Amino acid sequence: MTVAPSRSLRSSAELIRAEEPVLAHNYHPLPVVVARAEGAWVEDVEGRRYLDMLAGYSALNFGHRHPALIEAAHRQLDRLTLTSRAFHNDRLAGFAESLAALTGLDMVLPMNTGAEAVESAVKVARKWAYDVKGVPADRATIVVAADNFHGRTTTIVSFSTDESARAGFGPFTPGFRVVPYNDLAALEAAIDETTAAVLIEPIQGEAGVVIPDDGYLRGVREVTRRTGCLFIADEIQSGLGRTGRTLAVDHEDVVPDVVLLGKALGGGIVPVSAVVARREVLQVLRPGEHGSTFGGNPLAAAVGSAVVELLETGEFQRRAEEAGVVLRDGLTALVGKGVRSFRARGLWAGVDIDPAIGTGREISESLMREGILVKDTHGSTIRLAPPLTITNEDLTMALGTLEEILRKGA
Incomplete structure (x- = not known):
């Protein structure tokens, strides 16, 4: 992402605390405060970059700000x-x-x-x-x-x-x-x-x-x-x-x-x-x-x-299919190494983490600390749905980060 670092009058921690008394508590978001984004990457108020592997639950199929x-x-x-x-x-x-x-x-x-x-x-x-x-x-x-x-x-x-x-x-x-x-x-x-x-x-x-x-x-x-x-x-x-x-x-x-x-x-x-x-x-x-x-x-x-x-144009459908092979191959390599099973089609996967390693929430928080954003669902399952514009290099990096976290334990 080439945009200049974000500058906020409040830190992430201050902004999260400010939400508590004024927002209904119908969500349990990860503790990251996004301020800017481009493509597959977002940036928090302190200027730290994260790879977005959720893409707004598929609302951002074409990436941020296409x-x-x-x-x-x-x-x-x-x-x-x-x-x-x-x-x-x-x-x-x-x-x-x-x-x-x-x-x-x-x-x-x-x-x-x-x-x-x-x-x-x-x-x-x-x-x-x-x-x-x-x-x-x-x-x-x-x-x-x-x-x-x-x-x-x-x-x-x-x-x-x-x-x-x-x-x-x-x-x-x-x-x-x-x-x-x-x-x-x-x-x-x-x-x-x-x-x-x-x-x-x-x-x-x-x-x-x-x-x-x-x-x-x-x-x-x-x-x-x-x-x-x-x-x-x-x-x-x-x-x-x-x-x-x-x-x-x-x-x-x-x-x-x-x-x-x-x-x-x-x-x-x-x-x-x-x-x-x-x-x-x-x-x-x-x-x-x-x-x-x-x-x-x-x-x-x-x-x-x-x-x-x-x-x-068919470009994005082809991209999802081609990058989906990278995603499936990377997840297949993790089965038995912290991943119990997964289901994937195109650039969309549900990954069942070994509960002995951590819950889906714990794995999501660990990935966040390493600059990767995903979201948990149903116990020890995490969902991966990156923008269809994600590069193979970024996708491989994210899978490598997941592998490292699973190896160390959440």
């Missing part, structure tokens, strides 16, 4: 940022056309956050079930997978199996059936005449980058088509190049009825999400039935269009 995305944002900031959907704007049609084409689908419902996209998809699926499938009013059901993570709204945590996401937030929204992930027989058994949709992550991110068996996604597509319900793929973390393909479902040549996108769609600049679907599905919405003041705003559409342009 020049093409920053340029698109600056250009739009000088023209128009918001109209609301009370009026048309000159950026939205182009964004929707290009995003639909990128995914192989027909229509786009623009929103802001990933959770909003999921909530919107739930509403659309229910409306489709009543208007198109003929399910009796208020009886539509949606089949989901155990250990899912689709967001943290009250409806979404209603079908979570993570008690830390649910405890204290009831009563819960009915209408969901939970089945084991990667179990086609259980999924099919849960579907009946009331089923509007099956909603799954093609790869479960928060659960630890859990990758289903080969053929599972094709099986979900076949079952949903045969039983007459929608297949909704939540690609908010797995999509937009992360796994070496534009979408994770592309690994099995599957086209769902609905794809949910977010995180990287905003290029790490603004929150942008979308429900992308077949025309028959999204056409069930009528004016006044759903909306968002900021959804599809000109600034978001400009940045989203620039993201699509980057992906249209």
